Amino acid sequence: MSGKSLLLKVILLGDGGVGKSSLMNRYVTNKFDSQAFHTIGVEFLNRDLEVDGRLVTLQIWDTAGQERFKSLRTPFYRGADCCLLTFSVDDRQSFHNLSSWRKEFIFYADVKEPERFPFVVLGNKLDKSEREISTAEAQAWCSENGGYPYLETSAKDDTNVTGAFEEAVRQVLAMEEHMEHTVFGNTIDLHSSDRTRSLCC
Ligand SMILES: Nc1nc2c(ncn2[C@@H]2O[C@H](COP(=O)(O)OP(=O)(O)OP(=O)(O)O)[C@@H](O)[C@H]2O)c(=O)[nH]1
Numbered sequence: 081m082s083g084k085s086l087l088l089k090v091i092l093l094g095d096g097g098v099g100k101s102s103l104m105n106r107y108v109t110n111k112f113d114s115q116a117f118h119t120i121g122v123e124f125l126n127r128d129l130e131v132d133g134r135l136v137t138l139q140i141w142d143t144a145g146q147e148r149f150k151s152l153r154t155p156f157y158r159g160a161d162c163c164l165l166t167f168s169v170d171d172r173q174s175f176h177n178l179s180s181w182r183k184e185f186i187f188y189a190d191v192k193e194p195e196r197f198p199f200v201v202l203g204n205k206l207d208k209s210e211r212e213i214s215t216a217e218a219q220a221w222c223s224e225n226g227g228y229p230y231l232e233t234s235a236k237d238d239t240n241v242t243g244a245f246e247e248a249v250r251q252v253l254a255m256e257e258h259m260e261h262t263v264f265g266n267t268i269d270l271h272s273s274d275r276t277r278s279l280c281c
């Protein structure tokens with residue numbers, strides 16, 4: 081394991097009531113509240129974890145999904161390393177709104193290269209018996225809209241919650257690795273025979 085812990089900011093977005101706060105609380109405190117209140121503005125919690133030998137401090141930002149709190153949540157998007165787009169599998173409207181959430185995030189976080197940004201899609205409330213969105217439909221949206229990883233979770237039953245946050249970390253680490261390769265790939269080779277040509281005026 082490499083010594084120093086990496087601080088990663090992950091943000092949960094999605095309609096009011098899909099279970100963002102419940103996912104964060106399940107992951108960080110292992111508790112579930114069936115009478116949870118709507119979030120006002122934003123809240124965050126940290127959790128340390130190890131993924132593929134890397135020590136990471138995950139700073140999870142939980143935002144208010146209700147439209148009336150838009151101005152309270154958007155200032156906190158900047159600096160996010162990963163965005164968890166969340167819907168509820170028993171609520172078609174929340175699935176339909178994923179595109180708007182992504183758009184809002186890209187705008188307020190001022191993401192320079194949206195097609196490269198690590199989004200992860202979560203279909204929560206997997207424990208519900210009556211679904212409105214099938215796994216296949218959600219997967220299709222993810223592959224058509226940028227090839228995002230898709231995970232189904234239940235904050236209530238603690239299904240795949242750890243897996244969801246670990247996937248977020250993996251996506252960020254993979255992106256970092258990719259960027260490092262790109263930077264090194266673009267390094268100017270001072271000994272290259274092309275050098276005279278490219279520097280010549
Ligand atoms: N059955 C079931 N209920 C859940 C699950 N996750 C959350 N809930 C319930 O759904 C309701 C809304 O959950 P929240 O976590 O408050 O939703 P939210 O996305 O944070 O909502 P906002 O804060 O308004 O944006 C609460 O009553 C939760 O108990 C789940 O996995 N399964």
Ligand SMILES: [Mg+2]
Pocket residue numbers: 100101102117118119142143144145
């Ligand atoms: Mg909430």
